[in-house]
Amino acid sequence: MTYEALTIDEFVDQNPHLFRRLHYHDGVWWDEVYPGLVQPAFKYQELIPGTRRPAFQHRILGYRHLLPAGQTGDYSTDYMMLEGDRLREFSLQRLPKGRRNLVRRGLKNCLIADIDDLEPWLEQARLVCVSHAKRGSDSRSGFHSQPGFFINQAEVWRAQMRRDFTHQGRRWLGAWYQGQLVAYLVVLRVGDIAILDKHKSHTDYLQHFTADALYFTFLEWLAGDDACRRVYNSSPQRAGLDHFKQQFLFEPRRVPMYLSRPWLFHGAATLKRLLRPSHTGPS
Numbered sequence: 001m002t003y004e005a006l007t008i009d010e011f012v013d014q015n016p017h018l019f020r021r022l023h024y025h026d027g028v029w030w031d032e033v034y035p036g037l038v039q040p041a042f043k044y045q046e047l048i049p050g051t052r053r054p055a056f057q058h059r060i061l062g063y064r065h066l067l068p069a070g071q072t073g074d075y076s077t078d079y080m081m082l083e084g085d086r087l088r089e090f091s092l093q094r095l096p097k098g099r100r101n102l103v104r105r106g107l108k109n110c111l112i113a114d115i116d117d118l119e120p121w122l123e124q125a126r127l128v129c130v131s132h133a134k135r136g137s138d139s140r141s142g143f144h145s146q147p148g149f150f151i152n153q154a155e156v157w158r159a160q161m162r163r164d165f166t167h168q169g170r171r172w173l174g175a176w177y178q179g180q181l182v183a184y185l186v187v188l189r190v191g192d193i194a195i196l197d198k199h200k201s202h203t204d205y206l207q208h209f210t211a212d213a214l215y216f217t218f219l220e221w222l223a224g225d226d227a228c229r230r231v232y233n234s235s236p237q238r239a240g241l242d243h244f245k246q247q248f249l250f251e252p253r254r255v256p257m258y259l260s261r262p263w264l265f266h267g268a269a270t271l272k273r274l275l276r277p278s279h280t281g282p283s
Helices: 008-014 084-088 097-109 119-139 147-152 154-166 203-208 210-223 239-247 262-275
Strands: 022-025 028-034 037-040 062-066 075-083 111-114 170-177 180-190 193-201 230-232 251-259
Touching: 008 028, 075 084, 075 239, 084 210, 097 203, 097 210, 111 210, 119 147, 119 154, 119 180, 119 193, 119 203, 147 154, 154 170, 170 210, 180 203, 180 210, 193 203, 193 210, 203 210, 239 251
Parallel strands: 037 062, 193 230
Antiparallel strands: 022 028, 028 037, 062 251, 075 230, 075 251, 111 170, 170 180, 180 193
16 A cells, blocks of 8 residues: 655645644745744745745744754754664664564564554544553643543544544554554655654553554655655653654754744743643543
């Protein structure tokens, strides 16, 4: 099965729920991060400073974007990233010996395959999300990542999953143990960029190394795709999770960013943190 990458225009068209306030200017889709501050709608889009700008009326506080390799900025953002030779030469033998053994055990214990039809597995996927959320509830603040969301707002979650599943540019991989879906992973492709979009695993089946098997399968696939230049796997988060990603050759990277008005950006970010409510929904 082939998985075609989306263009940025297609990504924007298919995912209106991801954006606050869109406008198109200078050949780029821009989204409002805070009132008066914008960034490319595809936040991983790299631009050379001054060559592309949002419309003036939308950038009262300024704008920001990532910079291409070789460019320097007065601000940066951190990502766990896999690219270059580390991506092209990714293989089981490149992993540390202990991790190789866990990958082999995961592939032996579980069936790793594409989720071609979501409906038969939707309820089992919800139970995976409940378990996953309970395991990490202390370190996640968003309502949508709390166990109560998947329990009390189950229909909202199902609608979101069905919406995402119908969108192109994503590959859905599942891990089954004795016929039950116990973990899944979703990869989004936009242009030459791949993003680990979702990864959920049921706590009761972690001993079968589902995460190892899923990570290896999706990275082996991307390593063989010459059109994929870089894989993003969120920002560095917790020592244990970051170590797991690094064992799959991801590296913490500081990506340079351009800010048109740095002092206004930092002021807006500080104000947003101060105004953020301590609790955003029932749990």
